[in-house]
Amino acid sequence: MTATRRNAAGLVVLALAVLVPPALGEYRTYVLCLMAIYAIGSIGLTVLVGHGGMISLGHAGLVCVGAYGASLLMIRADVSFWLALPLATAIGMLVGLALGYPFLKLDGPYLAIATFGFAVALPEVINRWSAFGVGDPALFGGALGLNPPSPAIGSLIINTSLRFWYVCLAVLVVAVLLARRILSSRWGQDLRAYRQSPPAASAYGVRTRRVRVWSFAVAGGYAGLCGALLAHHLGAVGTSSFSLTLSITFLMMVVIGGVESVAGAVVGAVAVVALQEWLTGQTSNLQLWYGVALLLAVMFLRGGVVGMVQARLRRLRHRDEAEHA
Amino acid sequence: MMQYVASGLVSGGIYATMAIGIVLIYRASGVINFAHGELATFGTFVVFACWSAGLPLPLALLIGLLVGAVASPCIEAFVLSGLRRRTHLTEVMATVALFLALNGLTLAVFGEETHEFPALVTGPPIEAFGLVMSRQSILVLVVVAGLTLIMAAMFRFTRLGAAMRAVSESRESAELAGLPVRRIVWSVWAVAGMAGVLAGVLIAPIVYLNVNMMIDVLTKALAGAVVGGLTSVSGAITAGLLLGVGESLVAGYVSTQLATPFVFLVLVLALVVRPQGLFGSAPKVKL
Numbered sequence: 001m002t003a004t005r006r007n008a009a010g011l012v013v014l015a016l017a018v019l020v021p022p023a024l025g026e027y028r029t030y031v032l033c034l035m036a037i038y039a040i041g042s043i044g045l046t047v048l049v050g051h052g053g054m055i056s057l058g059h060a061g062l063v064c065v066g067a068y069g070a071s072l073l074m075i076r077a078d079v080s081f082w083l084a085l086p087l088a089t090a091i092g093m094l095v096g097l098a099l100g101y102p103f104l105k106l107d108g109p110y111l112a113i114a115t116f117g118f119a120v121a122l123p124e125v126i127n128r129w130s131a132f133g134v135g136d137p138a139l140f141g142g143a144l145g146l147n148p149p150s151p152a153i154g155s156l157i158i159n160t161s162l163r164f165w166y167v168c169l170a171v172l173v174v175a176v177l178l179a180r181r182i183l184s185s186r187w188g189q190d191l192r193a194y195r196q197s198p199p200a201a202s203a204y205g206v207r208t209r210r211v212r213v214w215s216f217a218v219a220g221g222y223a224g225l226c227g228a229l230l231a232h233h234l235g236a237v238g239t240s241s242f243s244l245t246l247s248i249t250f251l252m253m254v255v256i257g258g259v260e261s262v263a264g265a266v267v268g269a270v271a272v273v274a275l276q277e278w279l280t281g282q283t284s285n286l287q288l289w290y291g292v293a294l295l296l297a298v299m300f301l302r303g304g305v306v307g308m309v310q311a312r313l314r315r316l317r318h319r320d321e322a323e324h325a
Numbered sequence: 326m327m328q329y330v331a332s333g334l335v336s337g338g339i340y341a342t343m344a345i346g347i348v349l350i351y352r353a354s355g356v357i358n359f360a361h362g363e364l365a366t367f368g369t370f371v372v373f374a375c376w377s378a379g380l381p382l383p384l385a386l387l388i389g390l391l392v393g394a395v396a397s398p399c400i401e402a403f404v405l406s407g408l409r410r411r412t413h414l415t416e417v418m419a420t421v422a423l424f425l426a427l428n429g430l431t432l433a434v435f436g437e438e439t440h441e442f443p444a445l446v447t448g449p450p451i452e453a454f455g456l457v458m459s460r461q462s463i464l465v466l467v468v469v470a471g472l473t474l475i476m477a478a479m480f481r482f483t484r485l486g487a488a489m490r491a492v493s494e495s496r497e498s499a500e501l502a503g504l505p506v507r508r509i510v511w512s513v514w515a516v517a518g519m520a521g522v523l524a525g526v527l528i529a530p531i532v533y534l535n536v537n538m539m540i541d542v543l544t545k546a547l548a549g550a551v552v553g554g555l556t557s558v559s560g561a562i563t564a565g566l567l568l569g570v571g572e573s574l575v576a577g578y579v580s581t582q583l584a585t586p587f588v589f590l591v592l593v594l595a596l597v598v599r600p601q602g603l604f605g606s607a608p609k610v611k612l
Contacts, residue, residue, distance in 0.1 A: 049414065053414070055413060055414055055417050057417075057421070102593070102596075102597040103596070103597070105597075106596055107413075108413035108417075109351070109355075109356070109357040109413060109416075109417060109555075110551070110555075110596060112357060112413075112417045113357060113547055113551055113592075113596070114592075114593065114596045116359075116544075116547070117544075117547075117548070117589050117592045117593055117596075118593070120544055120589065121586060121589035121590075121593075124585050124586055124589070125586055128582040128583065128586065131580045131582035131583055132583070245425075248421055248425065251418060251421070255418060259414075285429050285432050285433055286429075287425045287426070287428050287429040287432070288425070288426055288428075288429020288430055288432065288433055289429070290425050290426075290429070291422045291423065291424070291425030291426025291427070291428070291429055292422075292426050292429075294418065294421070294422035294425065294426075295404065295419060295422035295423065295426060298408065298415055298418045298419050298422060299404070299407050299408060299409070299419070302409055302410070
C-alpha cells in the first residue's frame with residue numbers, strides 16, 4: 001500500500017471508531033475499550049519481539065506494574081488520572097530498564113525463562129507483600145486489591161464506557177503514531193539490525209547493549225500505559241488480572257496480527273479480544289481453544305493477518321500490472 | 326533442621342525428575358518445552374483413570390508411562406517439525422500454546438475435580454536417624470537416585486546414550502556420520518515424557534491430583550534446570566534437589582509465604598550471574 005492510501009485507510013478506521021460506538025450500547029463499548037487498551041500493550045511487545053527478536057513471557061508483569069503504579073499514585077498521592085497515565089508510562093519504562101540490564105546477556109530460550117520467572121514472581125510478591133515485612137503491609141490492598149477513582153475532565157466524570165472509549169481511542173492514536181515514529185527512526189533500524197545479527201550490527205557501529213536495554217524500556221512504557229488504562233477499566237486492581245495467561249495472550253495478539261507491524265498489534269488485539277468474547281459464550285474451557293488458536297497461528301499464519309493481507313494486495317497489484325502490460 | 330532437609334529433598338527430587346526431562350529435550354532439540362508439565366498431568370490422570378477402572382496400580386503406571394512416551398515425541402514430530410520457520414520465537418510460542426492446549430485437553434477429558442491419588446507404597450512412616458519419613462517420600466528419594474544412575478549409565482555406556490550426546494553436540498555432524506538423528510531425537514523426547522509422568526505420579530499423592538497440579542512444579546523444575554545449566558542432566562538433578570532443600574529451609578525458618586518467591590530469586594540470580602548454570606557449558610552465539 002502506498003503511504004497516501006494507508007493514511008486514507010487509517011482515517012476511515014478512525015472516523016468509524018469515533019462515529020459508531022454511540023450506537024453500540026454499554027457492553028459492546030466496554031469490549032471495544034478492552035481492545036484499545038490491549039492494543040496499546042501489544043504495540044510495546046511488537047517492538048521487543050517483532051523488531052528486536054527477543055522473547056518475553058513477562059509482558060503481563062510490566063502491565064501489572066503500570067496498573068498498580070497508577071492506582072497507588074491516584075489513591076495514595078492524590079495524583080489525577082491524567083497525570084497518572086504518563087507517570088505510569090515512566091514507571092513502566094524504568095522497570096523495563098531494570099529488567100533489560102540484568103537480562104542483557106540472555107537470549108532465546110534463556111530470556112523466555114527469565115521473563116517467565118518475572119511474570120510468575122511479581123503477582124506472588126504482591127500477594128504475599130505483608131510477609132516481607134517491608135513498608136506498609138497493606139500497601140497493595142491485600143486480597144481486596146485497589147480501587148482507583150474514576151477520572152474526570154472538569155465536572156464531566158468518565159464513568160461510562162462510551163466516555164472512556166474516547167479516552168482510550170485518543171491514547172491509542174497517540175501510541176500508534178509514536179510507535180511508527182520510533183520504529184522508522186534510526187533507533188528502529190538499529191534494533192532490526194540487532195535482530196538480524198547482533199555481532200554484525202555491532203560491527204557496523206550499532207551500540208547493541210544500549211539498543212537492547214532501550215527496547216525493554218519502550219516495551220515497559222507501553223505496558224505501563226496499558227496497565228494504567230486497564231486499572232480504570234477493571235475498576236478493581238488485583239493480581240489475578242495479570243496472570244501468566246495474560247502474558248501469553250499478549251504474545252498471541254502479536255503473533256496473530258503479525259509480529260512486525262504496529263497495525264498488526266492493533267489487529268491482533270482486536271482479534272484476540274473478539275475471540276475471547278465469542279469463546280466465553282461457548283465454553284468454559286478457554287485455555288484449550290486459546291492454545292489451539294495460538295498453535296495454528298504459529299504454525300500456519302506466517303506474518304500474521306497483516307502480513308497475509310499485504311501479500312494478497314501485492315499479488316493483486318502484480319496481476320493488474322501484468323494485465324495492463 | 327534435618328527434618329526440613331529431608332522433606333526438601335523429597336520435593337526437590339520431584340523437581341529434579343521434571344528437570345531431567347526439560348534438560349534432555351533442550352539438549353536434543355534446543356527447545357524449552359513449556360508443555361512438559363501439562364503432559365505429565367495428562368499422563369498422571371491416565372494412570373488415575375486406569376486405576377479407578379480397577380487395574381492394579383503398577384499396570385496403570387505402566388500405561389501412563391507409555392502415554393508419556395508416545396505423546397511427548399509427537400510434540401517434536403508433529404508440532405515443532407511442522408513449523409515453517411523454526412526460530413527460538415516460534416518454538417517457544419508453540420510449546421507455550423501446547424501448554425495451554427494440553428491443560429485445556431486434560432480439563433475437557435478428566436474434569437476439574439481434585440482427586441486423592443493412591444500412593445505407590447503404603448504403610449506406616451519409617452523412623453530412622455531421628456527422622457520421620459513416609460514410605461512414599463523414601464520411594465521418591467530412591468527413584469531419583471535410580472534415575473540419576475540410569476541416566477549416567479545410559480549416556481556413558483549405551484549406544485543410544487552415545488548417539489544422544491552426538492546429536493546434542495551437533496545435529497549436522499551426527500547426520501553426516503549416518504546416525505538416524507530423527508529417531509534419536511524422538512527417543513530422547515520419549516524418555517523425557519516418561520520421566521515427566523513419573524514425576525506427576527510421585528507428586529500427586531502429596532498435592533492431590535488436579536488439572537493445574539504441575540504448573541508450580543514445572544516452574545520450579547525450570548528453575549532447577551536453569552540453575553543446573555540447561556545442558557547438564559546431573560546439574561539439573563543436583564540443582565533440583567538443592568532448590569527443594571532451600572525452599573524447605575526458607576519455609577521452615579523464615580516464612581512459608583516466602584518459599585516460592587525464594588525460588589524465583591534463585592532463578593533470576595542464576596540467570597543474571599551465571600547464565601551457563603552451575604554445571605552447563607556456555608550458551609553458543611548463533612551467527
